[in-house]
Amino acid sequence: MSNTDFVLAVEDLTVSFDGFKAIDALNLYVDKNELRVIIGPNGAGKTTLLDLICGKTRASAGSIKFKNGEMTKLPEYEIVRKGIGRKFQTPSIYENLSVFQNLEVSFPRGRGVFGALAFKRDDEVKNRVQAVAEEIGLADTLETEAGLLSHGQKQWLEIGMLLMQDPELLMLDEPIAGMSVRERELTADLLQRICKGRSVIVIEHDMDFVKRIAHKVTVMHQGKILAEGSMEQVQNDPKVVDVYLGH
Numbered sequence: 001m002s003n004t005d006f007v008l009a010v011e012d013l014t015v016s017f018d019g020f021k022a023i024d025a026l027n028l029y030v031d032k033n034e035l036r037v038i039i040g041p042n043g044a045g046k047t048t049l050l051d052l053i054c055g056k057t058r059a060s061a062g063s064i065k066f067k068n069g070e071m072t073k074l075p076e077y078e079i080v081r082k083g084i085g086r087k088f089q090t091p092s093i094y095e096n097l098s099v100f101q102n103l104e105v106s107f108p109r110g111r112g113v114f115g116a117l118a119f120k121r122d123d124e125v126k127n128r129v130q131a132v133a134e135e136i137g138l139a140d141t142l143e144t145e146a147g148l149l150s151h152g153q154k155q156w157l158e159i160g161m162l163l164m165q166d167p168e169l170l171m172l173d174e175p176i177a178g179m180s181v182r183e184r185e186l187t188a189d190l191l192q193r194i195c196k197g198r199s200v201i202v203i204e205h206d207m208d209f210v211k212r213i214a215h216k217v218t219v220m221h222q223g224k225i226l227a228e229g230s231m232e233q234v235q236n237d238p239k240v241v242d243v244y245l246g247h
């Protein structure tokens with residue numbers, strides 16, 4: 001395919017594990033500023049798809065283009081540097097550092113003019129930490145040790161650590177697992193905020209949450225796309241009811 005306006009264009013993507021196709025000739029296109037939710041039964045290939053996009057797993061065939069650049073051959077750190085951030089289910093924050101320090105260490109090195117102008121960098125980092133802390137609702141807890149945060153706050157901090165790198169595509173695997181009702185609401189608001197200015201892909205099983213956040217829903221089944229569209233469209237699709245929602 002020639003150049004497109006899509007942030008992410010996945011085409012004919014396939015990965016086989018010992019002959020089993022976990023992802024099978026899959027096509028997926030994500031727009032700028034879009035919040036896409038991927039749903040589907042256990043084993044459908046959702047996590048494997050995100051693993052392929054972030055370079056954790058190598059494709060057997062097909063193409064993954066991010067802003068029209070091919071990603072399938074790049075190492076993971078290059079993919080991060082190009083602007084793709086991925087949050088896994090288990091938080092990987094530094095429990096004995098403060099919220100501020102967790103955000104500070106996530107600021108990408110090697111950007112801007114440093115050396116003699118190190119103080120400028122300090123300001124730049126501080127301003128960025130403050131802005132991100134506000135975005136994730138942790139501006140009042142900057143000095144708190146991360147290990148003392150609630151489960152939900154830890155998840156938000158990890159999202160904040162990814163936001164420090166200002167990714168253009170952010171991928172989140174079941175971000176509300178284990179959260180309270182209130183934390184889920186706040187996470188929905190947070191996701192709505194962060195997709196203004198970047199694209200977000202979320203894997204989620206909680207349909208009420210999906211309804212609240214999704215611009216568009218992709219339903220996966222057996223490594224393929226079963227259906228795609230608005231929540232209403234996929235909810236009323238008999239194929240989707242049959243393999244997923246009806247269970």
Ligand SMILES: Nc1ncnc2c1ncn2[C@@H]1O[C@H](COP(=O)(O)OP(=O)(O)OP(=O)(O)O)[C@@H](O)[C@H]1O
Binds near residue numbers: 022040041043
């Ligand atoms: N590294 C691997 N080696 C062998 N098989 C794998 C590997 N990774 C994934 N699979 C298989 O690929 C299939 C898809 O798994 P995947 O975890 O992507 O599904 P999922 O849709 O994310 O499911 P869930 O909702 O349970 O997280 C499963 O059958 C899984 O066992």
